[in-house]
Amino acid sequence: MKQRPLPKTVTPLADELLSGWLTRLAVTNHCEVDELLAHIGIETRQVAMMDFDLEVDATTAEKISIAARVAAETVQSLTFGTMTQTEALMTARVAFQSCPDCSRRGIALKQWRKLWAFDCQICGTRLLSILIKPDRSRIVSDVRTAPSFNHPDRVSGP
Numbered sequence: 736m737k738q739r740p741l742p743k744t745v746t747p748l749a750d751e752l753l754s755g756w757l758t759r760l761a762v763t764n765h766c767e768v769d770e771l772l773a774h775i776g777i778e779t780r781q782v783a784m785m786d787f788d789l790e791v792d793a794t795t796a797e798k799i800s801i802a803a804r805v806a807a808e809t810v811q812s813l814t815f816g817t818m819t820q821t822e823a824l825m826t827a828r829v830a831f832q833s834c835p836d837c838s839r840r841g842i843a844l845k846q847w848r849k850l851w852a853f854d855c856q857i858c859g860t861r862l863l864s865i866l867i868k869p870d871r872s873r874i875v876s877d878v879r880t881a882p883s884f885n886h887p888d889r890v891s892g893p
Contacts, residue, residue: 742764744760750844752843755841757771757782758841774802775802791811831865
C-alpha cells in the first residue's frame with residue numbers, strides 16, 4: 736500500500752521536539768498521536784522516547800516526512816541527537832518545565848529540557864515547573880521562588 740500525505744501539515748519550529756511536533760501534527764489532523772503513527776505505519780511506542788533516539792532510523796524518518804510533507808532531514812533534526820556526556824547529564828528525559836504561553840499552543844522545545852534554560856527562546860517568558868507533588872502543588876513554580884544558595888537562613892563562611 737502506497738503511503739499518502741496527511742490532509743493537513745504543520746511546519747516544525749526551530750528547536751522543536753519530535754514528540755511535540757507529532758502532537759501538533761495529530762491535533763491539526765484531528766486524531767491522537769498513536770492513531771497518527773499507526774496511520775503512517777510506525778510502531779506506536781511512547782513517542783517521547785523518539786526525542787532521544789540518536790538518529791531516527793531512515794525508514795521511520797522517511798515515513799514521517801512523506802506523511803507530513805517535510806524533508807527527512809527535518810524530522811531527524813527534531814531529536815536531541817549526539818550530546819556530550821555533560822549535556823546528556825544536564826538534559827531531562829521528561830518534561831520538567833515549560834513556557835506557559837507557548838505550551839498552550841502545543842509547542843514543546845528541546846531547550847525546555849535543558850537544566851540551564853530559564854526563559855523561553857521563542858517568546859522570552861520565564862519557564863515554569865510542571866512537576867507536581869502528591870498534594871497537587873507545584874514543586875517549584877518559578878525559578879525566582881526556588882531556594883537559593885545565598886538564602887539569609889544559610890550560614891556561609893566560618
